[in-house]
Amino acid sequence: MIPLHSHHSSSEPSPYNISVDKVKFSPGGQIKVTLSTGSSDSKLYFSGFLIQARDFGHPSAGAVGSFALLEPAVSQLLQCNNIEGSAVSHTSSTHKTEVQVLWTAPQNSPSKIRFQVTVVQKYNLYWARILGPVVSLNDTSPLPPQSTAGFSSEGCGFKKSCLRDPVGCDPHSSPHCYFLSFWTEDQSVVFELSGLASGYVSFALSTDKWMGHDDVYLCINYTDHVDISAAYVVERTHPVTSSENVLRDMAWRLSDGVIQCSFRRNIRIPGRSQNRFDLDQTYYLFMAHGRVDNGRTHRHDRQPLISESQVVITGPPEDLGGSRSPLLIKFHGVFMLIAWMTTVSTGVIMARYFKPDWPETTVCGHRVWFQFHRALMILTVLLTCTGFILPFIYRRGWSKRAGSHPYLGCTVMLLAVIQPIVALFRPAADSSRRYIFNWVHLGTGTVAQVIAVVAIFLGIHQQALLLPAPWTTGLLAGHVVWFVLADIVLEVHRRGLFPTVIYLCGNFVCLTLLLGTISRI
Numbered sequence: 001m002i003p004l005h006s007h008h009s010s011s012e013p014s015p016y017n018i019s020v021d022k023v024k025f026s027p028g029g030q031i032k033v034t035l036s037t038g039s040s041d042s043k044l045y046f047s048g049f050l051i052q053a054r055d056f057g058h059p060s061a062g063a064v065g066s067f068a069l070l071e072p073a074v075s076q077l078l079q080c081n082n083i084e085g086s087a088v089s090h091t092s093s094t095h096k097t098e099v100q101v102l103w104t105a106p107q108n109s110p111s112k113i114r115f116q117v118t119v120v121q122k123y124n125l126y127w128a129r130i131l132g133p134v135v136s137l138n139d140t141s142p143l144p145p146q147s148t149a150g151f152s153s154e155g156c157g158f159k160k161s162c163l164r165d166p167v168g169c170d171p172h173s174s175p176h177c178y179f180l181s182f183w184t185e186d187q188s189v190v191f192e193l194s195g196l197a198s199g200y201v202s203f204a205l206s207t208d209k210w211m212g213h214d215d216v217y218l219c220i221n222y223t224d225h226v227d228i229s230a231a232y233v234v235e236r237t238h239p240v241t242s243s244e245n246v247l248r249d250m251a252w253r254l255s256d257g258v259i260q261c262s263f264r265r266n267i268r269i270p271g272r273s274q275n276r277f278d279l280d281q282t283y284y285l286f287m288a289h290g291r292v293d294n295g296r297t298h299r300h301d302r303q304p305l306i307s308e309s310q311v312v313i314t315g316p317p318e319d320l321g322g323s324r325s326p327l328l329i330k331f332h333g334v335f336m337l338i339a340w341m342t343t344v345s346t347g348v349i350m351a352r353y354f355k356p357d358w359p360e361t362t363v364c365g366h367r368v369w370f371q372f373h374r375a376l377m378i379l380t381v382l383l384t385c386t387g388f389i390l391p392f393i394y395r396r397g398w399s400k401r402a403g404s405h406p407y408l409g410c411t412v413m414l415l416a417v418i419q420p421i422v423a424l425f426r427p428a429a430d431s432s433r434r435y436i437f438n439w440v441h442l443g444t445g446t447v448a449q450v451i452a453v454v455a456i457f458l459g460i461h462q463q464a465l466l467l468p469a470p471w472t473t474g475l476l477a478g479h480v481v482w483f484v485l486a487d488i489v490l491e492v493h494r495r496g497l498f499p500t501v502i503y504l505c506g507n508f509v510c511l512t513l514l515l516g517t518i519s520r521i
Contacts, residue, residue, distance in 0.1 A: 009128040015044055016119045018051075018132035021296070022241045026138045026225040027107045030068075032296065033132075035117055036098040045095040048120035051088045052080065053103055056112035056134055063087055064113055068102040075099055111137045138227065138250075151179070151194050151253075151260050157319035159183065163285050165305045165322065175258050178305060180287050184314045187267055188248075189279050193219055194260040197301075199292030201259045204233065205283040205313070209306055209326070210396065211236050215277040219252065219261035220292055226252035228261050232275035238297060246276055259289075267314055282310040285320070299401075303463045325466040328394040333465055335387030339380045340412075340452035341476075342511050345483050347376030348445070353490045377420065384416045394464075402462060408455035415448035453480060475513055 021032040033051060037044045052063045063086035069075050074096060078087040088101045105113070115132035153170040156162035160183035169177035171194040178195040180203050195201040198221070205215040216231040216239045228250045231239035246269055252261040267279045277283065285307040288300035303324040311320060354369040363371045388409065391399065399406055422444065426437045460467050460476060 010125055014119065014127040014130045016046060016117070016127065016130060018115055018117050018130065020115065020133050020135060022227065022229055023133065023135050024138040024227065024229060024245060025105045025109070025113075025135055026222070026227060027105055027109055028224055029105050029138070029222050029227060031103045031105070031135060032070075032100060033067075033103050033115055034098065034100045035119070045097055046119045046121050047093040047095060048090045048126075049088075049096075049099065050078075050118045051101060051115065052086065052117075053113050053115050055110040056114045057110065059114065059116070064110060065106050066104050068104065070100045070102060075101060105137075109137060136245075138225075151192060153179070156181065156317075158317050161311065161313075161315075161318045161320060163287060163305065163307055163320040163322055165287070165324065167321070171258075171260070175256055178287055178289065180285065182313060183317065184267070185264070188264045189267060189313055190249075190262065190264050191217065192260070192262040193217070193287075194258060195287075195289050196258050197221070197289035197291075198257070199290055200297055201261075201289045202239075202287070202297075204286040204288075205277050206286055207283060209284055211286070211304075213275075214286065215275065215283075217247075217263075218297065219259055220297065221254060221259050222292075226254060226259060226261055228252060228263055230265075230276065242276070279313040282312050284310055285322070287322070303466055326394055326464055328390045329462075329464045332387045332390040332394075333459065333467075335383045335390075336409075336452070336456060336459070338511070339383035339387065340449065340456060341479055341483075343376045343380045343383070344445075344449055344452075347373050347380065348449075349487070349490065350376065352487075381416050381420060384413060388413045403458065405455055405458040405462065408451050408458065412448055412452045412455060415444055415451070419444055419448065479511075 015037060017034075017036050019034045019036070021034075025031055035046075035049055035051060037046070051067070053065050055061050055064055062081040063083060066083060066085040067077060067088045068085070069077065069088070072091075074091055074094070075088050076091050077085040078089050080086040090096070090099075103115070112134055113136075114134045117130045117132060118126065118128045119130060120126040152172040153162060153164065153168075156164075160181045163180045165178045166176075169179070171177045171179040175196050178201075180191070180193050182189055182191045184190075191203075193201055193203060200218055200220040202216060202218045204211075204217070207213070212233060212235045214233045216233050218227075218229050218231055218239060218241075220227045220229070228247060230242045230246055232242065233239050247263040247265055249264040250261070251263075252259070254260075265276075265279070269276045269278075286304045287306075288304040289302070290300040291298050305322045305324050306326075308321045308323065311318065350369050351373040354372070355367075358368045361368050366374075391406070419441070422437070422441055426441070427433050457473070457476060459465065460472055
């Protein structure tokens, strides 16, 4: 690991860092290794490097394991000790600030491994054999294939606390049961986690119902084994694996896509450097699952299951309830659905086809159709304003994962506010400029309604709303088609009463079905 540069290795402290994404591994398991400048100084870089893994007890015995490339444009595999891919080096002398690779443990791995790196900044300045972190062989063991101990709903509520989705499911009989149970033994708590997932299942302890600054526990499927680790989440980022092993009695099982794992953790852990929470306090429980790619966990596949209330982990056993759909987001969907699929369409119908009706009847000095139209449109604006605010309260800001839905929503909100302002300045009915108002009012309202419908179609697929697909989309599409057909029929039969009755009844039925779907979630 000494470059033939006719110069000695620098005696100054190395400005470079080498880090790993986990400190425990199993035979055949993978660890992501990152070499970086470890500084915000934009002038600091490196042009060459060599990374190896060595036996911690016998570092001179040669390289251990093999590497896989994550960035083939800047790194290449080398053969050391007749082991292909046992080292990684640079492909060119271009300036670099970070490089990442994957190390795969051999089947007969030593119990402890230390990563070493040589870094070249320029030809006459380099640091050789920089010592990196030490990782150790995992002491987890697979559960017996037919063992059911600990992975059953038996005892939930009186022997152990359980959080389940669907409600009342049993992981012993249903592979689609997402299950977390825990109970206290002496000065520790035993946790058991089960769920159908392609990459990982996890749970977290949180002081609120929002991801960030949480104590996380992961069970990651690496094809032939499960890696069980503690981690910490800062804001909405990838979990940072703890470098300190605080878990004991770890065991796991893989069966037909279901990941199951169990472990024990002390109620209190001295020091808070590893961001572990004391288990005798109250927390919300989060349960999530997702995929893993090249050793990196990705965002959960579904909205996490969150306990309805805070729970004392060491408290009396409870059969806990939870939800994957936040109440504020449900109300957001309900308000927008009522506003733009019911009150707006009904208000448009009233203004377009009811002007000739009740010509001599007035309410508060205005004709009946106008009063209905104005009331419905004011209700639309109020519902839109209320529904618009709710996601910002829940998300605590702008959502970066909702695609174009929030942008369309902001456009609708703006147009919804503009409409009544324009209406306040409408000229008299016999004014020569009245036609300008009519076209502006009609155009703005039509554009707002079309954009709102598109936003609703995108919104029903948002993870936080958790509506069943695909029939929800079909039901919503049927409602839109119904409005268009009713509009056509009423236009043809402008003074007919029967088509109007059909429209109102159909509108009520469609709305009832949609609201019923949301309320059952």
